[in-house]
Amino acid sequence: MSNSEPSSRDFNRRRDRRKQGLNSFTKAPPVILDRRERVMIKPEEKKSSTEFVEGKTAGDLVIPFLRRPGKFNTEGILKVNLADYPGHFVIGIVGKQGVGKSTILSHFAPQPDQIFSTQSCDQFLLSGHRTEGIDMYVTPERAILLDTEPLLSWTVLEKVLRNESLEGLNPDVYLEMDSIYHLLFLLSICNVVLIVSNGPEVDLDILQLLQRAELLKFNIPEYPLLAGHQDINYYPDIVFVCNKCKSQDFTWEKYMDLQVSLDILFKESELKTNGLIHFNHILPSFYDSNGSNVFLLPDQIEEKQIESFNTLASTLRNQVLSAPRKIGKKGQVSEKDWLRNAVKIYELVHKSDYMNEYLQVIRKLRDS
Template identity: 30%
Template sequence: MSESGHSQPGLYGQGRRRRRRRGDRDVGAPGQNLSGPSRDRDYQPRERRDGSEDPPGPLIQKTPIILAKPPGERAKSSQNAPVSGASATEKPIMLMKARDDGGKPGTPPEVAAAQPSSSGPSKLEKEGQRPTQPVYQIQNRGMGASASSSAVDPMVGQSKLLPPEKMKHSIKLVDDQMNWCDSAMEYLRDQTDMLVVGVIGLQGSGKSTIMSLLSANTPEEDQRSYVFRAQTQEIKERGGNQSTGIDFFITQERVIFLDTQPMLSPSILDHLINNDRKLPPEYNLPHTYVEMQSFQIAAFLFTVCHVVIVVQDWFTDLNIYRFLQTAEMLKPSTPSASHDSTGSSGNDDGAEYYPHIVFLQNKARQEDFCPRNLKNMHMVVDKLMTHSHLKYKGTLSMVDCNVFPGLGQDYLSPEVNMFLLPVQESDGEDSLTKAASGTYPLFSLLPGYRGHPSFSTMVSKLRSQILAMPRCQLSHTILTEKNWFHYAARIWDGVKKSSALSEYSRLLC
């Protein structure tokens, strides 16, 4: 007990707070009329548990937070509250976010000193530290309001600016067992500006090489580094095939290339027979299974691709056109539009979707580039594809590529989507050989006449023509890359379970 016997307001306030923490009954405020012993008992200073008395001293009252003070009041406040010398001369700090108490980082020393703090002096009052002026709080939508700015990763806001992951080689979309693969999903993004290009052709026609040159490689590179593996010399000698199923590759320009196994391949049939592979229960003969695999792949490409390239290494095989017409007949129908009209925009007339077809004559000879022969080739293709719904003309032109600068625009009136690629060889080989032998010493620096531009020039022109093809809407709903992947998976599952394909395979037996 105190010797003076008089009560002190500061000590009374401290004792009152201690009784509340210990769960004792509450007492009145100093302004209330308390009678009798209770008033005397409550106003007596309390002793500590160790027997010592509380030291007398004024109680620092909690004052409202003032963000900007006039010079006169700031001077008075600095006299009452001890602050460091660096903080005493600070200018008014405009805070961008209100603070709840003075113990949080970023609070000015003047405000922190005027607030009651049980943890001692503020951290900003240490020597050598000054508050940031102005203070900006970094807010992240994915974090709560109580998260501190130090926990915010500065790279989070830049994640959407990172370029998409670049593919180094092709991956499987459909494996050799005709099963769908999901590994291509991680390379796709949520954007709609894409182009899907597929290819079909007979064995050894050069499908994988052409797709590699159109996507990511150049003719000068080694073929072993191509994104789509071409036939090696050993495979060519034993008459085998390199590609199986469907291979997937997407470029940085968001162009999806689909390379397929050869159509009606004799090597796949030979491998199926000699290795005693089990056939699916719905197929009785191996050759029927191989033929239906080809129809399934072609019908799938006709549904999910903007452009389908038909590669031939000679002109022309009538079985190719018969195969295209059969695959068009077995093609699954375009899914109907959703009942919900919001977010779906169907085709203009609700007709079935058909892709653009490009007939590529690979390994063309010099006489194939003769304008008269070229016109005859266009007329033959036009007659064979007259009754087809596939878009086989009007979107690709060799005349517009300036391959034949002397021909007029109306020379190939029924101009179909046909392009000729010469045999791939090193440029200037003949001229260098003649220059070394001394046959033409004055013209040794000029390339030899071949009847057509070089192979690399023709590949560049073909690539520009393919990438400029119209990107029609594949379904009644606008598809992103990821949506296209799910749409293609649903189409492939529907093709494998198609009743039309099953009925056609039954008729082949």
């Protein structure tokens, strides 16, 4: 047996570790949703989009990638001319409502004010979250950007209740499982996943979801349609982005507190949580030779910033885009073949025995 193929003993050991991990996670307290009173506010007038590519506006270049219930916009995706030549690079972003996912990911593209739609707090209270499902944009450097709807958001649950079925699940259980499915799918198809939070504090709700998704990803192949290369141990680079940080948050002490917390949480994780981001390259005082992939971004409404949002976001973009590409046959998978595999992975994720087992345990615990 070659060194690249795990032995059955190693395989069983990893499977047992995941089952033990799931048992501990199912004992965690239920997620408490932030339900706010609806406020009727006059919607802001939508500004016309400036054309930055001849004959194309931002609305033309951002393509709906996935919509509920599990519908891929294949025709629209093919219009962006996904390439047939070898290689692909995919960046996904996740986080709760209002943390700035769309704003951050837009800075990975030219003219960021015209890419992914953003919204004010007033607009959110009026009509709910802006991004639904997953939206896609392909940059001139051929980076595929995937902007996503918020995790653990009561507005997601509200729209499902209005248009779909909860499949007999308790609403809180449905929302948690829906968020795990969403996160698990991105972990399976992206090269890099950005985990966005407000400020430099640890968001345990999102990080626990990430840990559960890692355990439940077991046995999901990297490229299910690629014969002879069924790698079930693929994990993307994870970058923790702390957005809307105040001036007083940019201290070495707070930065190291966050590093220590992440090191403890992901000590035994197989996710690639370090080695890609070096925050000290832009702010030398934030030095940590073996730290997690942590990047701080300032609150844009503050007049005094340690460094401008645009400068820091550009640095984040450059460091993420410098992530190593896949090698060998996996590195030869074209963008179109990546899409075909992504559709298959979505199907496998929603039919996963591990997900079904976890769901049954959660239902029993919550109903008891």
